[in-house]
Amino acid sequence: MPKEEREFFHHDSIPWTPVADGSGAVGDGMTEKILNFDPEAGVSTRMLRWAAGAETFDVITHDFWEEVYVIEGEFNDKTINQTFSSGMSACRPPGMPHGPYSSANGATTFEVRYYRK
Numbered sequence: 001m002p003k004e005e006r007e008f009f010h011h012d013s014i015p016w017t018p019v020a021d022g023s024g025a026v027g028d029g030m031t032e033k034i035l036n037f038d039p040e041a042g043v044s045t046r047m048l049r050w051a052a053g054a055e056t057f058d059v060i061t062h063d064f065w066e067e068v069y070v071i072e073g074e075f076n077d078k079t080i081n082q083t084f085s086s087g088m089s090a091c092r093p094p095g096m097p098h099g100p101y102s103s104a105n106g107a108t109t110f111e112v113r114y115y116r117k
Helices: none
Strands: 030-038 043-050 065-077 082-085 089-092 101-103 107-114
Touching: 043 065
Parallel strands: none
Antiparallel strands: 030 043, 043 107, 065 082, 065 089, 065 101, 065 107
16 A cells, blocks of 8 residues: 555654664664555655754665755764754665764654655
């Protein structure tokens, strides 16, 4: 079944939960809200929240497209030593390495993940 059909709803109706292994960035102080999920394809639309001081330790790659928008705060890609902040966005094709990351003061992102047919 593809992602669920949903009319507008407020994200506060979905709780923040700890990030599970296999969902991309995983580290202490990281929580997510899965806004929609395609169980067949294993891709989601989510919000990711970094607590102040949160960091990841591995370079991440995946087999799906990922678009990310930084809603608030900032985080740093430790491999390329570049900081991304509120209002910035990224579009990553399958296989593109990124991370590991750290966030000194915290951040919140919005992500859409999908496979292209």
